[in-house]
Amino acid sequence: MHVLLVLAHPLPESFAHSVARTVRERLEGQGHSVDLLDLYAEDFDPRLTEKERHGYFDDPYDTYAVGDLVARLQKAEALVLVFPQWWFNLPAVLKGFFDRVFAPGVAFRHDKAGGKIIPLLTNIRHFWAFTTTGSPWWVVKFYMGDPVRRQLRRGIAIFCNKNVDFRMLALHDMDRATDEKRRRHLERVEAALQKFR
Template sequence: MNILIVFDHPYTGSASENIPHNRSFSAALLAATKKGLRASGHNIDLIDLHKDGFNPVMSSSDLASWRKKEVMDPLIADYQQRLLKADHIIFIFPIWWEGMPAMSKGFLDKVFAKGIVYSEPKPGSLFKCLLPNLKGASLLTVMATPTFIYRWLFGNPITKMVFRGTFRKMGINSLKWYSYSGMEKLTLEQREMHLKKTEKLFAEHWKNK
């Protein structure tokens, strides 16, 4: 499969090593995921939002272009073309204030454009996905909040936004969330164990996908 990974962390995907002040568990997850996917024979296309200098803010001119189904930003046009080739999308980012970082939200706001990524047959109806190959999406998130508290106290806002509010609305129902909570409290060896499990997951369980 062609797997499109959308990565969002200020340190970029290069911060996967245990280097003080330039280390990110999200980046380490990215490295483990890529290694596992390659072992299972998948093709990987990485969008590293911070490395690309993506601007997540929707300006008035951006909104006007969005409404006219025009694409003025060459980076957004490039992202949309890469989406059209994807069989599966994997988002990797930290959860801040119980939601996604600005880059990821801006990616959905600006790149998932009506008439290009989806269509709305009639007002108020479910959308139609215009990505011909897309079969599913996955989320890998890192947060300090324990997962059970995030689910039961806060109501699992990330899956409501990304899965229910975006992909299911477009008719994509093969969706999976992998939550990594409390990683900052673990030893280096324990974190490495989680990374090895992630690599194994994408190497073995994704072989037949």
């Protein structure tokens, strides 16, 4: 299977980079091909341009400015995201990736009969996310309602492919995580990826 692995963290020494390395090594060890898209290293501009917004309902939508990323997404059979949660949300660079690359004609098309969107990313069989939060799990889940999980699963993944396999694994309370806790989390990541088929 061909996997697009999207990493969204500015620090090369970050735990997110460790998770991404673990994901890549495990998937390649299982015989999958992995295309690493490090949004910061590739200097991705997350800002939706005026031209892109004006043309949002054009048919066809002009994806020229992000054409290389669109091609990489359309070539993939699985999408794996690695990112921290900041302010109970996606990093801006990852939000911009969805805004600009998950565009009409790529991830979905508009139903001209009435506002629905029709999924187009049927090439993506798996949509997985590996993330960290600075808050304890109960704050994320009960106080905030797990907004990132809801956004990715209900607001992006199933709108692009109704039958996609969505999973998310988070390390909570990251700011106080010991080396041992981080090591155990990497083991959880590896164990989860054994089910990746």
